[in-house]
Amino acid sequence: MGDEASGRPPSIRDVARLAGVSHQTVSRVLNDHPSIRPETRERVLQVMGQLQYRPNRAARALVTSRSQTIGVLASSATQYGPASSIAAIEAAARARGYWVSTANIDAADPESIAAGLSHLMAQGIEGLVVIAPQVRVFRALATHELNVPYVTLQSTDLEPENNLTVDQVAGARLATRHLIELGHRQIYHLSGPQDWIEAEARMRGFLEEMSANDIATTAPILGDWTADFGFFVGRELLRIRDFTAIFSSNDQMALGLIHAVRDAGLDVPGDISIVGFDDIPEAAHFWPPLTTVRQDFAELGRRCVDLLLGSATERDFASDPLMPEVIVRASTAPVH
Known part of the structure; x- marks a missing residue:
């Protein structure tokens, strides 16, 4: 418990030493690895609690290859629909302990699309959301091999199984x-x-x-x-x-x-x-x-994150398009 005296926060090696295991074992506990024996997992978690250990996000990403980050590739992000979608995804991701990194691209520039993808992949993102309203962006994406789960928030015929949209x-x-x-x-x-x-x-x-x-x-x-x-x-x-x-x-x-x-x-x-x-x-x-x-952008964001990370609850939902609704106010009336 010399961490308090030294003034530094406890490290993964401190947890390993006190729990009598290797730091790789602590990493596996953090990553929910199936090979860890229940009694070992319990002992490591108990020591974490005693030390009030909080895993460093960057170190955890290096050790576990998990960044706890979702990437968003967006064009026209200043428009209401894309901006609302990004905000909804960020809120849903935060509720799951994830962060969102957004790369804004120029839809007219294929090099910008490639650069945006490279920027996000370099951060070790665990999933990708594409919010690009233009057909040409999806044509450009079709030439790239994506090695992470991804969802597109536009209805296209290019990757129909990965679409999540409002109808x-x-x-x-x-x-x-x-x-x-x-x-x-x-x-x-x-x-x-x-x-x-x-x-x-x-x-x-x-x-x-x-x-x-x-x-x-x-x-x-x-x-x-x-x-x-x-x-x-x-x-x-x-x-x-x-x-x-x-x-x-x-x-x-x-x-x-x-x-x-x-x-x-x-x-x-x-x-x-x-x-x-x-x-x-x-x-x-x-x-x-x-x-x-x-x-319903909030529901769109929740479903999007659930599709990428797996549902946070037992509830199951179809990835069918969300149904919008007409809000009747005073700008319409019967014809004269």
């Missing part, structure tokens, strides 16, 4: 169905950018729901996720005004649309109904408060 198609269908049930038939869709997996899925959901109700559609408008673009598109569309509702692929573009409608002296939802997607925290405080589609 974007279903969410878009719910949003479109809400407008149809209010009597709207002239409905525009303001989509996200090309190459974004979620934008494509939401567009597909809109078109499927319109088709299922035998309602004619116009070509979706490709946006860029910004409120500025929503405002610009809204002003252009109102020159003709051959619609009564718009389903926007995200809440920021919906905000721009609301601004454009009100700027033209019209009313939301009296003249034009607007639905967004994401339910950003500010959506409830738009004027009028925005009807939108909510995704």
Whole structure:
């Protein structure tokens, strides 16, 4: 017990000496190795308790080849969806005693993708989450051999067994169905950018729901996720005004649309109904408060970490897509 006198914290070798075992045996106890006899494990754990030994994370990683770290490869991390996913994964990982290391990449640069992967692998990550909304990132990843468990948070056909997603198609269908049930038939869709997996899925959901109700559609408008673009598109569309509702692929573009409608002296939802997607925290405080589609990012994070590390409880769940829900507020109303 000379550690207190020396002022240094107890080490793995102190535990080994007092327990009468090798430091490799202590390492195996820390790593839950199956070859350790129960009485040996109990003795080592008892000494750890007496010494108040706390394993040094870096040393433990060297000894056990476990870093207690999950890597996240992310592009477009400033957008609400990816940022919320990362925050949810960090919270779920912390609850399991893990840390998260994030590498932000430039989706347009294949070298950036390779560099991000190398950076994470050099940290000895135990699992990888890919939060990259662009198809081209997954095409680049397909050329790399990943030797750790990994999960992608986008629905792609490239690695379907490793996907964990919110069902974007279903969410878009719910949003479109809400407008149809209010009597709207002239409905525009303001989509996200090309190459974004979620934008494509939401567009597909809109078109499927319109088709299922035998309602004619116009070509979706490709946006860029910004409120500025929503405002610009809204002003252009109102020159003709051959619609009564718009389903926007995200809440920021919906905000721009609301601004454009009100700027033209019209009313939301009296003249034009607007639905967004994401339910950003500010959506409830738009004027009028925005009807939108909510995704459960906290549950997405929990499931993601459970898939990588194994479930923390006895509960078992399918890795089926999570179902989003429509949050009805004041930006939609029956058509006049």
